[in-house]
Amino acid sequence: MIFDCHVDVQLRPGISDPQGSTIEKALPALGFDGVAGVRVGKSVMFRLEADDEAAARREVEDMCNRFLTNPVIEDASIRVSASS
Amino acid sequence: MIFDCHVDVQLRPGISDPQGSTIEKALPALGFDGVAGVRVGKSVMFRLEADDEAAARREVEDMCNRFLTNPVIEDASIRVSASS
Numbered sequence: 001m002i003f004d005c006h007v008d009v010q011l012r013p014g015i016s017d018p019q020g021s022t023i024e025k026a027l028p029a030l031g032f033d034g035v036a037g038v039r040v041g042k043s044v045m046f047r048l049e050a051d052d053e054a055a056a057r058r059e060v061e062d063m064c065n066r067f068l069t070n071p072v073i074e075d076a077s078i079r080v081s082a083s084s
Numbered sequence: 085m086i087f088d089c090h091v092d093v094q095l096r097p098g099i100s101d102p103q104g105s106t107i108e109k110a111l112p113a114l115g116f117d118g119v120a121g122v123r124v125g126k127s128v129m130f131r132l133e134a135d136d137e138a139a140a141r142r143e144v145e146d147m148c149n150r151f152l153t154n155p156v157i158e159d160a161s162i163r164v165s166a167s168s
Contacts, residue, residue, distance in 0.1 A: 010127065
């Protein structure tokens with residue numbers, strides 16, 4: 001079975017995010033007020049072949065820990081759904 | 085009202101994604117097979133003050149068009165939800 005996987009990688013709370021701060025400082029100059037707490041992360045999408053959804057999720061978690069994220073400073077949120 | 089906003093920016097289909105190709109080529113060497121179609125994008129999260137959800141979404145769409153994405157080569161998917 002083919003699964004659509006989406007991994008959203010964000011810096012952990014408390015880790016400094018200069019890219020987010022820069023965006024936050026730039027937005028008011030463009031007329032966008034009321035924006036706070038900007039955080040910028042990575043978004044990785046792919047298709048994965050696996051026996052079932054649980055197996056797909058396990059494999060994606062393993063990928064995150066070993067390759068897609070730096071677990072010391074980053075958190076991953078994983079979405080897996082059967083591909084249509 | 086405060087809204088949690090999440091903007092997922094991906095390259096448009098057909099636009100070459102060297103970062104995604106590199107990940108796709110690296111994964112089999114680490115023992116992860118069956119991965120295809122890897123695309124890497126940006127994920128921007130922030131809190132936004134707005135009158136209602138429709139106004140918040142309009143403001144985020146405007147931000148995407150003017151600042152957060154390059155509409156020529158990138159697509160944004162926007163999620164807005166009332167902050168708890």
